[in-house]
Amino acid sequence: xxxxxxxxxxxxxxxxxxxxxxxxxxxxxxxxxxxxxxxxxxxxxxxxxxxxxxxxxxxxxxxxxxxxxxxxxxxxxxxxxxxxxxxxxxxxxxxxxxxxxxxxxxxxxxxxxxxxxxxxxxxxxxxxxxxxxxxxxxxxxxxxxxxxxxxxxxxxxxxxxxxxxxxxxxxxxxxxxxxxxxxxxxxxxxxxxxxxxxxxxxxxxxxxxxxxxxxxxxxxxxxxxxxxxxxxxxxxxxxxxxxxxxxxxxxxxxxxxxxxxxxxxxxxxxxxxxxxxxxxxxxxxxxxxxxxxxxxxxxxxxxxxxxxxxxxxxxxxxxxxxxxx
Amino acid sequence: xxxxxxxxxxxxxxxxxxxxxxxxxxxxxxxxxxxxxxxxxxxxxxxxxxxxxxxxxxxxxxxxxxxxxxxxxxxxxxxxxxxxxxxxxxxxxxxxxxxxxxxxxxxxxxxxxxxxxxxxxxxxxxxxxxxxxxxxxxxxxxxxxxxxxxxxxxxxxxxxxxxxxxxxxxxxxxxxxxxxxxxxxxxxxxxxxxxxxxxxxxxxxxxxxxxxxxxxxxxxxxxxxxxxxxxxxxxxxxxxxxxxxxxxxxxxxxxxxxxxxxxxxxxxxxxxxxxxxxxxxxxxxxxxxxxxxxxxxxxxxxxxxxxxxxxxxxxxxxxxxxxxx
Numbered sequence: 211x212x213x214x215x216x217x218x219x220x221x222x223x224x225x226x227x228x229x230x231x232x233x234x235x236x237x238x239x240x241x242x243x244x245x246x247x248x249x250x251x252x253x254x255x256x257x258x259x260x261x262x263x264x265x266x267x268x269x270x271x272x273x274x275x276x277x278x279x280x281x282x283x284x285x286x287x288x289x290x291x292x293x294x295x296x297x298x299x300x301x302x303x304x305x306x307x308x309x310x311x312x313x314x315x316x317x318x319x320x321x322x323x324x325x326x327x328x329x330x331x332x333x334x335x336x337x338x339x340x341x342x343x344x345x346x347x348x349x350x351x352x353x354x355x356x357x358x359x360x361x362x363x364x365x366x367x368x369x370x371x372x373x374x375x376x377x378x379x380x381x382x383x384x385x386x387x388x389x390x391x392x393x394x395x396x397x398x399x400x401x402x403x404x405x406x407x408x409x410x411x412x413x414x415x416x417x418x419x420x421x422x423x424x425x426x427x428x429x430x431x432x433x434x435x436x437x438x439x440x441x442x443x444x445x446x447x448x449x450x451x452x453x454x455x456x457x458x459x460x461x462x463x464x465x466x467x468x469x470x471x472x473x474x475x476x477x478x479x480x481x482x483x484x485x486x487x488x489x490x491x492x493x494x495x496x497x498x499x500x501x502x503x504x505x506x507x508x509x510x511x512x513x514x515x516x517x518x519x520x521x522x523x524x525x526x527x528x529x530x531x532x533x534x535x
Numbered sequence: 536x537x538x539x540x541x542x543x544x545x546x547x548x549x550x551x552x553x554x555x556x557x558x559x560x561x562x563x564x565x566x567x568x569x570x571x572x573x574x575x576x577x578x579x580x581x582x583x584x585x586x587x588x589x590x591x592x593x594x595x596x597x598x599x600x601x602x603x604x605x606x607x608x609x610x611x612x613x614x615x616x617x618x619x620x621x622x623x624x625x626x627x628x629x630x631x632x633x634x635x636x637x638x639x640x641x642x643x644x645x646x647x648x649x650x651x652x653x654x655x656x657x658x659x660x661x662x663x664x665x666x667x668x669x670x671x672x673x674x675x676x677x678x679x680x681x682x683x684x685x686x687x688x689x690x691x692x693x694x695x696x697x698x699x700x701x702x703x704x705x706x707x708x709x710x711x712x713x714x715x716x717x718x719x720x721x722x723x724x725x726x727x728x729x730x731x732x733x734x735x736x737x738x739x740x741x742x743x744x745x746x747x748x749x750x751x752x753x754x755x756x757x758x759x760x761x762x763x764x765x766x767x768x769x770x771x772x773x774x775x776x777x778x779x780x781x782x783x784x785x786x787x788x789x790x791x792x793x794x795x796x797x798x799x800x801x802x803x804x805x806x807x808x809x810x811x812x813x814x815x816x817x818x819x820x821x822x823x824x825x826x827x828x829x830x831x832x833x834x835x836x837x838x839x840x841x842x843x844x845x846x847x848x849x850x851x852x853x854x855x856x857x858x859x860x
Contacts, residue, residue: 222758240581244770245689246619246754247585247679252577256565259661260572261676263630265668294571305588305630305674336584339674343590349630349664349674351586354572364570429571433547445569 217317218310218342225340228314232321233328233335238300248336250301250353257300258354258361260291266345270408274389277316279409281323284348289331290412290430290486292354296362296421299333299354307343331414359421367427367446367491373506374498376416376488379435379460380475381406383482384467391471399466412486419499420490428490434481436517436524438489443516446491449509454520456505480524542642543635543667550665553639557646558653558660563625573661575626575678582625583679583686585616591670595733599714602641604734606648609673614656615737615755615811617679621687621746624658624679632668656739684746692752692771692816698831699823701741701813704760704785705800706731708807709792716796724791737811741826745815748824753815759806761842761849763814768841771816774834779845781830805849 211219220228226243235242241249250257264270264284275283285302292299304324308317321335328335333352385407388400412430420428427446431438443450457479461468464475491508492498515523536544545553551568560567566574575582589595589609600608610627617624629649633642646660653660658677710732713725737755745753752771756763768775782804786793789800816833817823840848 241686241688245686246616247583247622247686249620249681249686250582250584252580252582255576255578255580257575257577257582257678258572259575259626259628259676259678261628261630261662261674262664263632263666263672263674265632265666268666268668291571295574297572301584303584303586303676305586305676307588307590307672337586339587341588341590341593343593343670343672345669347588347632347668347672347674349586349588349672349676351584351628351630351674351676353582353584353678356574361566361570361572361574363566 213315214313216311217308217314220314222340225314225317228318229321232318232325234325235334235336236332239334239336242334243337248301248303250336252355254356254358256356258292258295258297258356259351260288261349261351262288263347263349265347272346274394275408277319278323281320282327282409284350285324285327286410286412287432287486288350288352289414290432292352293412293414293417294428294430294488296359296417296425296428297354297356298418299331299352301334301336301353302328303351304335304338305349306338306340307345307347308340309344309346310342362421362425362428364427364429364442364445367442367448367508369448369508369510370494371426371491371508372494372496372498372504373450373452373491373508374502375505376501377413378406378485378487379431380464380478380482380485382410382484383478384464384475387471387473388467393470397470400470403467406485410484410486413488413501416488416499416501419501420488423492423499424496425490425492428488430486431483431489432486433483436480439517442489442491447511449512449516449518450506451509451518451521452506457519538640539638541636542633542639545639547665550639550642553643554646557643557650559650560659560661561657564659564661568662573626573628575661577680579681579683581681583617583620583622583681584676585613586674586676587613588672588674590672597671599719600733602644603648606645607652607734609675610649610652611735611737612757612811613675613677614739615757617677618737618739618742619753619755619813621684621742621750621753622679622681623743624656624677626659626661626678627653628676629660629663630674631663631665632670632672633665634669634671635667687746687750687753689752689754689767689770692767692773692833694773694833694835695819696751696816696833697819697821697823697829698775698777698816698833699827700830701826702738703731703810703812704756705789705803705807705810707735707809708803709789709800712796712798713792718795722795725795728792731810735809735811738813738826741813741824744824744826745813748817749821750815750817753813755811756808756814757811758808761805764842767814767816772836774837774841774843775831776834776843776846777831782844
């Protein structure tokens, strides 16, 4: 058998062996792949856990993304959930569905991308499941530790707090629209947006920095800036007032894509998700960690919208939050 | 909207609220659904984790199984992995893919089945992800604790040990063949096998009992008795010699299905998986826990097969272990 052989030519144990060699194990993994369970250290007596699934033709297209990048991407979004608690990732398990015709080399590259992304974050892919299905789907569960600290929840924002953000906003959404418009592989100036869509690069280390600086609330922006800002506001029973200037600064970075596609880039900023930047609130007078910039302030709850732009409610298209996963 | 409305009529947060009300949280869940991560106690400083995915039309057919039973089943197989380490489950996260036309009542029944199965095991569904896809797929990750004890691995079997089993063997495979032959919903005497296929009932409590009795190795039989016995043998560098009598006793229980389908039921016993019984080895003279019966003994490694039936190697169909998930 060769690297271009389909996975259906292999036994499950042969496939697992080919995957495992790309997955280095840290010393925090007491027992790695190969038994009924993996065992992971949880030194401070508790473990954080989050799960997400990526489905072919809904979250990614195989003609747009390499196996290596898909592996990186699948981990990035889960690692961002750990970062958003102010935590450190320790272990990852992956439940993978693959069509039988998938080339074994593709599977190994996927594992390589995962191994690389987990190592970069100081964590290990410690186990998984591999089954056949009609399409590729990747369910990733990541575990992490607070190392004895208190987690940063969504519910801790207080009136008077600073609203700040680390990472990109709207880049992944702009990149998706570039690809949908058939402009992928085109102008070099659009390439960074495409790249941001294919493999988001959440500011993973900024999560712990935010917690250490005293962040009062935090989440990773995964479903769109306004919607996620609304989640902090709702969980904390406050209003988040975002500076119009900040929105315009973010939109300015997307100017080239906006011009090319004839789109107002502020739409990508307000409703685009999947950059997995960290949106946080900090007590007044906090010296923000380097990755964060101030973008607004927390106000007393009112009777209207929970997210404002420079004091004004935002109009959105009806139905924009219907279940689409 | 009514219970027969499709999930595509709801927002993701509405769907999650409908799911969450069926998922009671134990006190071991420090932080349940609703933030970026759940937080689970891990009192002895480590956590066990296992993941499995069930895919529509590969592992289940929606015209054969109710949503409630599917929820129970998805948890059963993962809970068996925790039991197979001699551990206790604490928390479960579920990454769920659903077609947009799925009725919301079906989703709630699925959650109800999961809530029931997790509660019965003393654990909680503490988080998840919900996305749209062409088919239903359910990726379940379960975490557990050893409560300070040592885990029972696959690698601890020693020559002279007793081989023992708790639970059923071959029932799920027989039930699947009954359904495939179009005999589901037919004779009442076949119903227990169909039921065993739809919702396996692993002997979850027997896992801790086996560990407490000093089990030297253990796994749950999920891919077929011979293959899984071979895994203990390989991991422990020993030979498992299974009594022909024991195989015949198991086969006898499947007699009605065998007669109806014209099949030698010992095939179901030897190669059928998914009953998730516990196969374990114990030091000689161990008083076996009540759920276990002796079915063979561990021998010194030889140069031939690692699993024998009353001293004889077993002939199997070539290709039976190719990747099929």
